Amino acid sequence: MAESITITDNRTGSSIEIPIVGGGVDAAAWRKLLPGIWFHDPGLATTAVTTSAVAEINGETGILRYRGYPIEQLAEHSTFPEVAHLLIYGELPTQNQLDEWVDLITHHTFIHENFRKRIYDAFHYDAHPMGLLTSGVAGLSTFYPEAKDIFDPDNRREQIVRLVAKMPTLAAAAYRFSRGLPFIFPDNAHDYPTRFLKMMFDVGGEYEPDEALVRAMRVLFILHADHGQNCSTTATRVVGSSHADPYTAIAAGCAALYGPLHGGANEAVINMLTEIGSYDEVDSFIASVKRGAHRLMGFGHRVYKQYDPRAVIIKKAAHDVFAVIGKNPLLDIALKLEEVALADDYFVSRRLYPNVDFYSGLIYQSLGFPTNMFTVLFAIGRTPGWLAHWNEMIEQNSRIYRPRQVYVGSERRDYVPMADR
Numbered sequence: 530m531a532e533s534i535t536i537t538d539n540r541t542g543s544s545i546e547i548p549i550v551g552g553g554v555d556a557a558a559w560r561k562l563l564p565g566i567w568f569h570d571p572g573l574a575t576t577a578v579t580t581s582a583v584a585e586i587n588g589e590t591g592i593l594r595y596r597g598y599p600i601e602q603l604a605e606h607s608t609f610p611e612v613a614h615l616l617i618y619g620e621l622p623t624q625n626q627l628d629e630w631v632d633l634i635t636h637h638t639f640i641h642e643n644f645r646k647r648i649y650d651a652f653h654y655d656a657h658p659m660g661l662l663t664s665g666v667a668g669l670s671t672f673y674p675e676a677k678d679i680f681d682p683d684n685r686r687e688q689i690v691r692l693v694a695k696m697p698t699l700a701a702a703a704y705r706f707s708r709g710l711p712f713i714f715p716d717n718a719h720d721y722p723t724r725f726l727k728m729m730f731d732v733g734g735e736y737e738p739d740e741a742l743v744r745a746m747r748v749l750f751i752l753h754a755d756h757g758q759n760c761s762t763t764a765t766r767v768v769g770s771s772h773a774d775p776y777t778a779i780a781a782g783c784a785a786l787y788g789p790l791h792g793g794a795n796e797a798v799i800n801m802l803t804e805i806g807s808y809d810e811v812d813s814f815i816a817s818v819k820r821g822a823h824r825l826m827g828f829g830h831r832v833y834k835q836y837d838p839r840a841v842i843i844k845k846a847a848h849d850v851f852a853v854i855g856k857n858p859l860l861d862i863a864l865k866l867e868e869v870a871l872a873d874d875y876f877v878s879r880r881l882y883p884n885v886d887f888y889s890g891l892i893y894q895s896l897g898f899p900t901n902m903f904t905v906l907f908a909i910g911r912t913p914g915w916l917a918h919w920n921e922m923i924e925q926n927s928r929i930y931r932p933r934q935v936y937v938g939s940e941r942r943d944y945v946p947m948a949d950r
């Protein structure tokens with residue numbers, strides 16, 4: 530049987546056969562058959578906006594691979610800078626390539642003093658760190674005007690290195706600002722997660738993060754690094770497709786990630802668990818979700834129709850962290866929620882399972898991060914993924930994103946003078 534579909538326009542009887550290639554069909558073919566007729570696809574739920582080689586996700590089997598490598602193996606054996614290199618450049622680096630890459634990142638961690646001293650001063654002390662980070666990333670574009678030269682690969686690499694290197698610095702600065710604490714300069718003697726933890730929590734040079742906490746941060750950054758055409762990566766691609774500079778495109782990714790349906794879900798999960806308050810209230814909360822009064826945050830996914838493979842790894846990492854620093858008291862509520870939901874047809878019939886955000890917040894909270902920093906941590910992890918897709922889109926010479934619409938508004942009508950309204 531031919532790997533193809535045939536579309537017939539019943540108004541004219543004319544048909545067109547379109548081959549199925551790699552799980553997709555080319556939309557350009559049916560534009561000829563159906564000029565002016567658009568496929569209405571809210572949320573792009575069944576539309577492939579691009580081809581991509583960065584990450585492979587199989588929602589039915591619960592598979593996530595970065596450039597072909599299973600995330601289980603990368604979480605076990607790799608480092609975040611190595612995974613960033615893999616995502617952006619497509620291959621695991623040789624030792625020399627990794628040494629050069631780590632050296633570049635390590636020596637681009639500072640932000641311009643004008644920026645550091647004043648960027649956040651314009652905000653209220655209690656400004657949400659994601660608002661600070663999104664503004665900070667967009668503002669960085671003004672310090673590197675040469676970044677607009679997006680078709681020079683060497684220039685792209687320089688901006689990519691800067692963004693991977695500076696996100697933790699901007700993130701930690703947002704936290705320190707919100708706490709009224711002095712800014713901590715990046716200490717380049719440490720690896721990526723350790724350097725970040727020290728910028729976050731050091732007071733007087735005495736803070737040395739426990740190895741188990743550094744390991745947890747490494748795994749969490751790796752697991753958040755990419756996830757195909759998710760909402761924030763699509764936002765990055767959309768802005769990048771207009772040939773805006775990479776800082777502006779990544780700021781768009783930060784903005785999209787901020788929403789509670791996406792990267793803001795990890796913060797929403799902790800708020801939900803706190804609101805539930807006790808193990809005994811789980812059943813009544815589940816009932817309220819089934820009534821539509823609440824969403825079970827950290828559950829459900831557009832692609833995964835079974836357990837998110839990242840949630841499996843994070844759940845184990847949580848136990849490892851709690852073995853060192855004590856169990857998060859909200860863990861029992863989370864475990865009970867999962868147990869009750871996975872035995873309830875409302876969730877099973879809708880194929881709603883824990884996603885990456887369900888357990889990650891428990892670890893972040895136990896590591897000492899305030900809940901309003903959780904999405905910032907997600908953004909640090911996702912930056913290499915956003916950059917990999919931005920880079921891929923430039924190399925694909927992608928067309929500007931400009932979807933169509935099905936217009937359902939008013940027909941033509943004449944202006945009505947105020948006296949006649």
Ligand code: SDX
Pocket residue numbers: 572755756758759760789790791792794818823824825826827828829830831832879881884885886
């Ligand atoms: C991330 O796309 C990615 O890859 C994202 C991400 C990444 O790495 O980039 O994986 C990270 O964003 C994970 C998702 C984090 N968000 C949440 O945990 C928020 C809670 N989940 C949802 O709101 C929802 O599941 C979404 C947003 C994740 C997916 O939404 P969809 O695909 O549009 O699904 P839907 O809203 O159409 O839901 C289908 C049905 C509906 O019920 P019915 O109308 O059929 O009766 O399932 C219900 C929904 O009401 N439903 C939920 C639910 N999620 C879906 N009901 C209760 N609780 C939920 N969490």
